[in-house]
Amino acid sequence: MGLKGYLIKRVAIALFILWVVITLNFYIFILSPGDPTHYLMSPGMTQEQEQLIREMFGVDEPIPVQYVKYIKNLMSFGLIPPYFGVSHQTHEYVTDELWWRLSFTLLLLGSAEIGAIIIGVSIGMLVASRRGTKLDVSVMGVGLFTYALPTFFIEIFALYFFVSYIHQTAGVYIFPSTSWTSYPRPEGFLPQLADIAWHLTLPVACLIIISFAYWALYTRNMLLDVLTQDYILTARAKGLGERAVLFKHALKSIYPQIVTMIALTVPGLVTGAMITETVFGLEGIGKWYIDSISIANPDYPVVEAILFIYATLTILFNLLADFLYGALDPRIRVGARK
Amino acid sequence: MKLGISKHTRKIWAKRIKGFWLDFSHNTIGIVGLIILIAFIFVAAFQSFVATCPPEAVFYRSPRQADEYAMPEWVGILSPTLADLPPQTVYMLNWTEQNSPPPGINATMGTTGQLIFRYNASEGGSAEPVSVYLNTSFNYLYAPMRIFTVKFDWTGSPDQVTEIKVWNKYLRFWEVKGATGSMNYMLKLNLITPNGTSYPIWDQNWYTNSTFDPHTKPAFWSKKYNGYLEMHSNIGELAVKLGYGVSQPVKMAQDIFSSKGLYTLQMEITFKPGELEGITVPLENATGTVSLSNVKFTVWGLRYGILGTDGLGHDCWSQLVYGSRISLLIGIAAAVISTFMGILVGITSGYLGGAVDESLMRLVDILLCLPMLPILLVLIAIGGYSTFWVIVIIAVFGWQGLSRLIRSTVLSLREMTYVESAFSSGASKTYVMFRHILPNIIPIATTNLVLQVPGAIILEATLSFLGMGDPTSPTWGKMLYFARETGGFQPTHMAWWDVFPPGLAITFLCLSFVFIGHAVDEIVNPRLRRRR
Numbered sequence: 001m002g003l004k005g006y007l008i009k010r011v012a013i014a015l016f017i018l019w020v021v022i023t024l025n026f027y028i029f030i031l032s033p034g035d036p037t038h039y040l041m042s043p044g045m046t047q048e049q050e051q052l053i054r055e056m057f058g059v060d061e062p063i064p065v066q067y068v069k070y071i072k073n074l075m076s077f078g079l080i081p082p083y084f085g086v087s088h089q090t091h092e093y094v095t096d097e098l099w100w101r102l103s104f105t106l107l108l109l110g111s112a113e114i115g116a117i118i119i120g121v122s123i124g125m126l127v128a129s130r131r132g133t134k135l136d137v138s139v140m141g142v143g144l145f146t147y148a149l150p151t152f153f154i155e156i157f158a159l160y161f162f163v164s165y166i167h168q169t170a171g172v173y174i175f176p177s178t179s180w181t182s183y184p185r186p187e188g189f190l191p192q193l194a195d196i197a198w199h200l201t202l203p204v205a206c207l208i209i210i211s212f213a214y215w216a217l218y219t220r221n222m223l224l225d226v227l228t229q230d231y232i233l234t235a236r237a238k239g240l241g242e243r244a245v246l247f248k249h250a251l252k253s254i255y256p257q258i259v260t261m262i263a264l265t266v267p268g269l270v271t272g273a274m275i276t277e278t279v280f281g282l283e284g285i286g287k288w289y290i291d292s293i294s295i296a297n298p299d300y301p302v303v304e305a306i307l308f309i310y311a312t313l314t315i316l317f318n319l320l321a322d323f324l325y326g327a328l329d330p331r332i333r334v335g336a337r338k
Numbered sequence: 339m340k341l342g343i344s345k346h347t348r349k350i351w352a353k354r355i356k357g358f359w360l361d362f363s364h365n366t367i368g369i370v371g372l373i374i375l376i377a378f379i380f381v382a383a384f385q386s387f388v389a390t391c392p393p394e395a396v397f398y399r400s401p402r403q404a405d406e407y408a409m410p411e412w413v414g415i416l417s418p419t420l421a422d423l424p425p426q427t428v429y430m431l432n433w434t435e436q437n438s439p440p441p442g443i444n445a446t447m448g449t450t451g452q453l454i455f456r457y458n459a460s461e462g463g464s465a466e467p468v469s470v471y472l473n474t475s476f477n478y479l480y481a482p483m484r485i486f487t488v489k490f491d492w493t494g495s496p497d498q499v500t501e502i503k504v505w506n507k508y509l510r511f512w513e514v515k516g517a518t519g520s521m522n523y524m525l526k527l528n529l530i531t532p533n534g535t536s537y538p539i540w541d542q543n544w545y546t547n548s549t550f551d552p553h554t555k556p557a558f559w560s561k562k563y564n565g566y567l568e569m570h571s572n573i574g575e576l577a578v579k580l581g582y583g584v585s586q587p588v589k590m591a592q593d594i595f596s597s598k599g600l601y602t603l604q605m606e607i608t609f610k611p612g613e614l615e616g617i618t619v620p621l622e623n624a625t626g627t628v629s630l631s632n633v634k635f636t637v638w639g640l641r642y643g644i645l646g647t648d649g650l651g652h653d654c655w656s657q658l659v660y661g662s663r664i665s666l667l668i669g670i671a672a673a674v675i676s677t678f679m680g681i682l683v684g685i686t687s688g689y690l691g692g693a694v695d696e697s698l699m700r701l702v703d704i705l706l707c708l709p710m711l712p713i714l715l716v717l718i719a720i721g722g723y724s725t726f727w728v729i730v731i732i733a734v735f736g737w738q739g740l741s742r743l744i745r746s747t748v749l750s751l752r753e754m755t756y757v758e759s760a761f762s763s764g765a766s767k768t769y770v771m772f773r774h775i776l777p778n779i780i781p782i783a784t785t786n787l788v789l790q791v792p793g794a795i796i797l798e799a800t801l802s803f804l805g806m807g808d809p810t811s812p813t814w815g816k817m818l819y820f821a822r823e824t825g826g827f828q829p830t831h832m833a834w835w836d837v838f839p840p841g842l843a844i845t846f847l848c849l850s851f852v853f854i855g856h857a858v859d860e861i862v863n864p865r866l867r868r869r870r
Binding site for chain 1: 700703704706707708709710711712713715716717719720792796799800803804805806818822827828829832834837838841844845846848849851852853856
């Protein structure tokens with residue numbers, strides 16, 4: 001089996017997992033007790049009116065037909081009718097709201113991920129070259145501490161001190177406590193951009209604080225492994241400076257691991273953003289998901305659409321990690337062995 | 339095949355454990371973790387002694403223990419302004435008569451402490467209303483509170499005018515010929531401030547009349563046989579009665595209690611002969627009693643207990659204490675179940691190999707590829723918000739990594755010469771599994787077990803914080819959830835006593851497990867062992 005066969009096998013498995021998740025998602029809601037549109041009905045309604053409501057949410061048809069429609073609906077990514085269905089709460093198409101919410105969530109996560117990687121990897125490199133110093137020990141300590149610290153607690157802490165406490169003592173909000181933009185939104189492109197950046201500062205900072213230590217520790221351990229290798233010794237023996245050894249030789253060999261790790265951590269971040277969005281009152285898809293599921297009558301179309309996006313992202317990035325690792329690291333090239 | 343533990347085996351294990359403990363006791367981080375963990379276990383084990391309230395009292399539907407977001411009692415030592423805040427106080431006040439009772443009223447003390455007034459109109463000799471005034475005072479020496487409550491009960495007998503009816507044979511109906519043994523009465527309650535302002539906070543007409551017009555004259559006489567009053571000042575109607583807006587009960591209470599000093603509750607009891615359809619009861623028949631219990635006046639404190647109250651007025655300290663048992667239970671139970679599943683799947687997969695291995699590992703792949711938190715939320719929304727279910731689903735999503743690790747260990751162990759020699763000397767598969775494979779798995783499993791606990795605790799806290807936890811159990815995550823829902827970290831409340839203790843408790847409990855796990859890992863994992 002060559003590289004092509006391997007690729008096809010991985011993609012097939014990924015598609016299979018995606019199918020399992022969305023089917024489970026469908027059946028969980030079918031199996032849950034009660035008609036999902038029941039709470040919209042009132043005793044005075046006529047048969048036709050009730051039928052209309054059922055048609056609107058597509059629950060009047062037999063289950064196999066519903067299932068096929070559901071799969072078609074998800075596969076179209078909400079670009080063609082029925083646009084991920086109609087939300088039970090807003091009675092609007094889910095797509096209309098989904099894309100702007102998703103774009104804000106991705107903005108939040110993208111900036112947090114990039115920030116965490118830049119800060120984390122540089123600290124990791126710094127620490128690896130100074131093994132055993134106080135700095136090293138303290139970074140390890142911070143890593144252990146963030147492992148034990150719940151995400152929401154750091155965010156509550158930030159909200160408490162940087163928003164509420166400063167408002168109480170100084171009377172001004174140096175950071176906003178809710179939403180993506182000010183209301184009314186400022187005029188012009190640059191002010192709007194600055195406004196969004198201002199709103200994102202605190203959540204992004206929290207996400208970076210949570211995840212940078214992980215990156216630092218990961219980089220440090222990888223580099224320490226590499227720094228014991230013979231070719232580093234050779235490089236040092238050649239008389240290369242410590243800096244050149246670190247950047248030109250050691251760092252090069254841990255690229256594949258870091259790139260793979262980026263792909264592997266993205267899914268966790270996407271789902272983890274639910275908590276951040278809930279604490280900071282940011283109307284992204286995570287908060288929408290929680291708001292739609294934690295009510296007495298879960299808003300199925302919304303939950304189904306967002307879970308589909310979560311599953312797709314998770315599986316896609318896992319697949320990507322697999323490929324990247326194989327493609328970037330010549331030692332693990334598939335088919336090379338045979 | 340013999341699986342029973344022989345004396346020799348026991349000796350070996352005792353030695354191993356002793357050696358482990360020796361290593362562990364030299365590990366500072368591990369000992370720190372152990373001490374923190376023991377403290378939490380102690381609190382969890384003796385929770386009913388450590389907590390100040392019973393568990394039902396902190397359930398979110400229970401009555402409150404103090405005002406919402408009351409500060410801890412000890413903040414008084416921090417600054418004089420905080421010391422000025424009223425602590426939770428209940429005044430049990432006994433009535434004293436202000437004037438000597440007018441003729442017609444005899445006051446006696448009941449056996450259970452209530453005051454009994456016997457009314458006999460013929461002694462007074464007039465059909466005019468007579469009143470007796472009762473007073474009770476208490477010293478209020480703090481800044482104004484936000485809510486107060488007045489509570490007492492009373493009995494009046496006979497409850498209403500007893501009719502004397504005569505059966506009219508010819509017209510075939512009961513004819514009222516007169517009334518007997520009765521009186522009418524009226525209770526009015528005023529609150530008098532140190533500077534003499536009197537607030538008519540309650541009278542019997544008020545509720546029965548159901549009009550909250552402050553200018554309503556007490557023209558009605560009570561028809562009630564007995565009753566009780568438990569009036570919280572935060573009902574909007576009282577504010578309206580005293581001339582405030584319906585949403586201003588706090589302003590009303592703060593206005594009433596704006597000065598420090600002697601506050602007086604004044605009760606006015608008025609009697610007069612009963613009346614029925616225009617027929618006045620004859621004076622000699624107009625008798626009756628009214629008994630009045632002592633009054634309980636509650637000042638809902640703005641300082642309370644060890645850690646104050648949350649946004650629902652419940653004791654934070656007790657919630658914190660009860661939360662430790664649930665967190666430990668969920669964390670340890672989920673970790674034990676998931677470790678057990680991990681061992682089972684790992685050994686089965688690694689040992690049996692072939693199709694079983696392939697299918698189990700594909701299952702692990704699938705589970706690792708799932709977006710965990712969203713699926714957990716869906717499962718909880720569908721399966722219900724019980725502690726047991728939360729443990730089960732946390733455990734089900736937690737064993738994949740361990741099973742992979744154990745599988746690879748088993749695969750390498752299987753190739754070891756001593757395993758091979760055991761097989762060749764006729765040992766069965768089960769024997770080898772328990773005798774040679776399992777002991778080598780235990781160190782990995784132990785480390786994993788300890789390190790799984792903080793993950794499970796944080797996951798449970800996250801679920802509770804998102805409002806998806808068991809609503810009947812006071813968990814740390816739920817404390818933070820309610821703090822968020824009721825604005826605990828908004829500038830208006832800034833309830834540090836409600837927000838930080840649960841968060842720090844989660845952190846320290848998890849940290850203790852991380853420390854212990856770190857130490858155990860260093861000891862049992864030979865790669866990490868330092869030379870001494």
